[in-house]
Amino acid sequence: MCRRQPRKRTTLILPVHDRLRAHVARLLATLYSLDDSSAPAIVLDYPPNRELGDLGTPVAFELARRLRKAPRAIAQDIAGAFGSLDGIRQVAAAPNGYLNFFLERREFLLARLSPGAAASVKPPAGKAIVEHTAINPNKAAHIGHLRNSALGDTLVRVLRFRGITVEVQNYIDDTGVQVADVVVGFRVLEGKTLDQIREIAETTRFDYYCWDLYARVTESYEQDKALLAARAETLHDIEHGDNENAAIAAFIADRIVHCHLETMARMNVDYDLLTWEGDILRLKFWAQAFEVLKAKGAVYLQKEGRLAGCWVMPIQDDVEANPKAQIPNPKSKEPPESRIPNPESRDDEEEEREKVIVRSNGVVTYVGKDIAYQFWKLGLLGKDFHYRVFTARPSTSLGPGPHGPLWATCTTGGESDHPMFGGAAYVYNVIDVRQSYLQKLLKQALIAVGHPEGAERSHHFSYEMVALSHATARELGYAPPPDSEDAKRPFVEVSGRKGLGVKADDLLDTLIRSAGAEVGKRNPELSDEESRRIARMIAIAAVRSFMIKFSRGKVIAFDLEEAHSFEGESGPYIQYAVVRANNIFQKLQQRDGLNENVLLNALKDVPAGELDGANGSHELWSLVLDASRLDEIVEQVIRSLEFSVLAKYAFALAQSFNAFYHRAPILNEERDDVKRWRAAAVIYLRNQLTRALDLMGVDVPPRM
RNA sequence: GUCCCCGUAGCUCAGCUGGAUAGAGCGCGCGCCUCCUAAGCGCGAGGCCGACGGUUCAAAUCCGUCCGGGGACGCCA
Known part of the structure; x- marks a missing residue:
């Protein structure tokens, strides 16, 4: 948007x-x-x-x-x-x-400090859709979800920095098994009615309540197989609607989504549109996509074998290598030499691999629904949602809201006057690496219906899981048996089913508490409210930078103590550098009555020896040159989709500044020209570092 | 079985489309607050970049084989 x-x-x-x-x-x-x-x-x-x-x-x-x-x-x-x-x-x-x-140093810096300079690279035409977060709306968000949304939101910010129009979507799986599980928990395990559940939602931390309930339900499935039948029935009810179970499911999903949005808002993460799976079902997006797939021969009805009665899509293995070379004809894809009969292999092993899209009972699989959704994102479906305002979002704590309301899809009615959604030129799906196979199938479907360019413009932004360090798992009361497989692994897997994990809000709360204690200690004159506001900024910086500083392909063994660090290679370290820089200019104003604009305007007549290395050191100039590289870093980030690059860059820049800060005074510098050029360089660096933090979704506190 | 990801300092990790002496944080040792906030700074110890081959003027980076760890491949989502 x-x-x-x-x-x-x-x-x-x-x-x-x-x-x-x-x-x-x-x-x-x-x-x-x-x-x-x-x-x-x-x-x-x-x-x-x-x-x-x-x-x-x-x-x-x-x-x-x-x-x-x-x-x-x-x-x-x-x-x-x-x-x-x-x-x-x-x-x-x-x-x-x-x-x-x-x-030409002086000219270089002056050009970059003047407000009206042109954009550096022209943005590509066309809108990008970024889908991220997509948490099952059946329990509280945990640290794994924070990695997803931190990556997703940073991607959004980086693309916008590049001048690309971005639409942010959060997919809500309100009709899936996980919501059904919690419905089973409330109805069967706890014997609750919708009204009673409403009561619980009003009087408890609902997402936390469901977190525990969900763990109890999945545990109960193992002892009581009849519960599984209840789940199947619930799932069926949810799909057909107009009954108590469906009403409960809708209530749970709605309430939990609100919880998730609050959690994400704390992280400075937000969205343009919530896409509800229920709407995709009720609006028969799948039926539309199915017609296209059938017409193009991309899926066919399997008549024999174990998949008899299913509509299947042939699976191709090398779609990533060269999407355009893929021809949607399974019969001719084998190169001649591999067709030589191999006496060792049996016929059924040579059989084409096939993915079931529609089951023999006529029910579409998850893949099918996702194909329809992806078609819609790229404007290839020929069908649209209705839209309702989900929350108004009039303003934020930092001032008026930067954009309009948060929209959600709906099946009927809705607002007649809504922004255009979908129909993007590029799509980024931020989903963990375990879904690579499914994401590959989406691309194949696009190629199969004659849209190889759509496949090329569909990006699976994949990333590895967040697990727990053994120390943190122990703190949470989970210690694997000494000789078990779990004990030998380098980390402990988070499990929503077992209720094992660090809840996002718990993490933020403890971080805010400890940041608050530090802020209070250092700035006793601040009001409690201001101190808390700053603590929140610091906590967000700590979490968000922790979540992006590792490369995507790396499993994060989450360690509470490590994530708690406000020192060293951390978000707060970067904030601290900017706060110190800002402090200099505040004092410059107070003591010398010298404001930033006046200082910059007078620069052209000041000899630039300090910048040119007259003192034998090029440190000041190096700061300027490094600071100017933000756009290059952004290009690299978009090309590689590797945000650790951004985090490292910002950290290194802050580090250079901190070193400089100790060596080269500004306020107490007596030579006026030296003082002014140092100040100018630091203004530029401070500006760039502030922008880099903004790309990470991190604000700069007034004090720390 | 097929495919994908990871393997760099004691630990956790950067190192982008190959390039100038392999980097950071944590931890460890020693220093620095009458001086713009010590959430900081300086110095030091610590590495046959998993192994072997290949391509190249140049390989941690590209290619191949192997070893070790993780993951995916379902009429689940």
């Missing part, structure tokens, strides 16, 4: 990359007659220190063999022919063959 995009964006580093690449490419064409097709890609990186240069390229190495010339000589040729390029102060051929560039 159209959230406020910053109209003006500070120029960062990428435009410099582009200019340099283009210039070097032109030089290669002139010097060696290498045109676009024959010239090597010009890789730019950062020399290990500023003495060597600000940017560098190993392009000479690449050319050495082809030109039968030493890398250093090639680098010297290019440097000699370089001429002048806006923003570049000097070019140097390093003895080892690197070609290095030195930037």
